[in-house]
Amino acid sequence: GAGVSQSPRYKVAKRGQDVALRCDPISGHVSLFWYQQALGQGPEFLTYFQNEAQLDKSGLPSDRFFAERPEGSVSTLKIQRTQQEDSAVYLCASSPQRGNSPLHFGNGTRLTVT
Amino acid sequence: GENVEQHPSTLSVQEGDSAVIKCTYSDSASNYFPWYKQELGKRPQLIIDIRSNVGEKKDQRIAVTLNKTAKHFSLHITETQPEDSAVYFCAANSGGGADGLTFGKGTHLIIQP
Numbered sequence: 591g592a593g594v595s596q597s598p599r600y601k602v603a604k605r606g607q608d609v610a611l612r613c614d615p616i617s618g619h620v621s622l623f624w625y626q627q628a629l630g631q632g633p634e635f636l637t638y639f640q641n642e643a644q645l646d647k648s649g650l651p652s653d654r655f656f657a658e659r660p661e662g663s664v665s666t667l668k669i670q671r672t673q674q675e676d677s678a679v680y681l682c683a684s685s686p687q688r689g690n691s692p693l694h695f696g697n698g699t700r701l702t703v704t
Numbered sequence: 705g706e707n708v709e710q711h712p713s714t715l716s717v718q719e720g721d722s723a724v725i726k727c728t729y730s731d732s733a734s735n736y737f738p739w740y741k742q743e744l745g746k747r748p749q750l751i752i753d754i755r756s757n758v759g760e761k762k763d764q765r766i767a768v769t770l771n772k773t774a775k776h777f778s779l780h781i782t783e784t785q786p787e788d789s790a791v792y793f794c795a796a797n798s799g800g801g802a803d804g805l806t807f808g809k810g811t812h813l814i815i816q817p
Contacts, residue, residue, distance in 0.1 A: 623805075632795075633805075
């Protein structure tokens with residue numbers, strides 16, 4: 591079956607531009623997570639949704655980062671006024687139930703801010 | 705919050721030998737510990753996980769052990785093969801009912817032919 595799908599696969603933005611990254615989770619998966627992975631590092635938690643509710647956004651690095659999942663399926667991570675330090679791979683993951691269950695990751699969006 | 709330390713950062717072993725990667729965690733309430741394998745440019749993929757009600761779990765050439773008292777867990781790969789070359793990440797859930805995973809910084813496993 592289809593896995594977690596993310597688009598675009600690559601995104602180059604000039605400093606100051608806004609970007610929107612999309613995640614299509616596995617159908618029926620309740621939980622959706624966004625992670626940021628810098629080069630040579632492990633994924634770092636950004637935010638978590640259970641259905642359409644954003645239950646944890648403690649990992650978002652600044653108020654320039656905003657995520658939504660309005661219908662409890664597709665999610666969008668938006669970064670406003672991008673900075674060079676935002677350059678990273680943004681990974682989306684979903685799981686069929688809340689808490690303590692395996693995460694299925696997408697291939698990520700590699701964001702480069704020039 | 706949870707803090708996960710992983711070592712070594714790089715591990716080179718001869719094909720056919722065993723590899724061991726170790727992680728420690730800080731939050732005693734954590735109860736779920738997955739391991740992910742990530743090949744260059746690809747998504748992290750779950751290879752094995754363990755919950756705090758067991759001390760060891762095995763799946764063919766891969767095993768994971770958990771010591772709750774010492775708050776550390778390890779990945780063991782036996783009879784390593786070239787396709788085992790990748791970056792491996794350990795993770796722990798944040799405990800207390802929270803839902804995010806905290807990852808280690810990764811181990812680059814290199815299998816020498």
